[in-house]
Amino acid sequence: MVDEALVTRELAARGIVPDASQRAAIAALVGLAGVGGAGGKSGESGESGESGKHARPGTALAPQGVYCHGLPGRGKSLVVDTVFELAQCRKRRLHFHEFLREMNRRLVSEPRGDDRLGSVARQWLDGIDLLCFDEFHVHDIADAFLMGRFLDTAISLGTRIVLTSNDAPDGLLPDPEFHERFLPAIEQIKRFFTVIHFDGERDYRFGGEQAHAPRFFAPLDPSNSDALRQIFVRHEGSDTLQPVTLSAAGRPLAARAAGAALLWADFESLCVASRSHLDYLDLAERWHGLILDNLRTDWLAQSHTLQRLVWLVDIFYDRKRALFIASDAPIEAALSGLEGAHDLSRTLSRLAEMKSRAYRSTLSGVGKDVDAIPAHRPDET
Incomplete structure (x- = not known):
């Protein structure tokens, strides 16, 4: 009862x-x-x-x-x-x-x-x-x-x-x-x-302790590119570390690499290209985590692109999937103050939790736990 x-x-x-x-x-x-x-x-x-x-x-x-x-x-x-x-x-x-x-x-x-x-x-x-x-x-x-x-x-x-x-x-x-x-x-x-x-004043997702290993990376430099590669290899090994074209909701999607648990794809393919929440539902059902690479923050000024990012974060958060983001500038700072998408404040709140130690994704325990391995800490908001 x-x-x-x-x-x-x-x-x-x-x-x-x-x-x-x-x-x-x-x-x-x-x-x-x-x-x-x-x-x-x-x-x-x-x-x-x-x-x-x-x-x-x-x-x-x-x-x-x-x-x-x-x-x-x-x-x-x-x-x-x-x-x-x-x-x-x-x-x-x-x-x-x-x-x-x-x-x-x-x-x-x-x-x-x-x-x-x-x-x-x-x-x-x-x-x-x-x-x-x-x-x-x-x-x-x-x-x-x-x-x-x-x-x-x-x-x-x-x-x-x-x-x-x-x-x-x-x-x-x-x-x-x-x-x-x-x-x-x-x-x-x-x-x-x-x-x-x-109507409480506190947003419970902000102020949490940062995850031991970073999940958001900026800028787009060789050091952070290597950090993303390490994340992928730790979970998938190096055998699948090669470009691949796969399907998302029945449509082709070019990816940098795809393993059993982790997908690595560029922001341009996932959010600048014409896609819908159906694509992200499909991906979240098939992979435990996503490396979202090469995000150019000036693309976020386009309302359709921004809305797709909001959908992606919503769906991956709801399924408790891991999300790693590499961008040319800190992602949360770039999103703050933008307009053109529904529920953007919720996206910022969820991103704050997704980079914290409190967020436990379904990727944890698949291969090695990324949070247990020290990595290069990038500039973050």
Whole structure:
């Protein structure tokens, strides 16, 4: 049985003493996780905490959800994941990009009908009592249309849902040309979900102890090129240290080298070239780590290039993959103050954690642990 004391102890073991908003989220999430199967009674709803008794024809009281939003690094995912891991039910947690890929794949093969989206949503939700979307966002009208119908279907089925987001519900799909069309979905969230604002001042990802061996390298000089080569060889040996053309989401990708656990590719091939989050999902599923080499920071002024880097970092962070970046200038300094991409503040927060000792990627233990081996320490932010 999940209770608040157990969750608090789990967080304490990670050095976290919950603040007021985190405690409110723990209470709401524990209440949600403790609800019975689909169609069970709902508890509280909305920011006001008023009782949410919204009946639907032929069902019991409508299910409840929890929507956690706030600035990056305020502990949203940490609190949600802690409760999610303890919950004893049929459950699934995934990144929003992964969900969109799965839904679109199913839609391609779904027979034409009056409600293809609803039909695919019901199939996708079959067997899930508790669903968690990390980094929920809606930036374009196609995703908005899909997500609106999906949420309506999930609520009608009694699926319990947890969403984490940088955006408050009213901030979803901010484009004024389309925002009004997503208002019904926003009202669904505000009506059926406990909405909690993580408003703590501290970003938990900053200020951590640096990893023993560096993960971000600047400038692009022979010394740092050799450091990248050492990282690759330590994990893969020298046999695969040669250029190769492979496939990412069905399209060719030229790489400097590719081993069983670690991929080494240039930034130009991965983020300047026309690619999508589907490419990065594919790579993160096949490799435990990526060496992202030869990043010229002036390329980041292009909004499409910057957005691709944001997607890549999001996906590799969510999968706890290792990321090594070599750039002509310190990457975090180059990103600070830039505009042109959604959720850039989250990228900076995640990069801060990814270079720290606290970040343990799935690459650790594959071959030799890079953090255990001293290496040349470059200039960093």
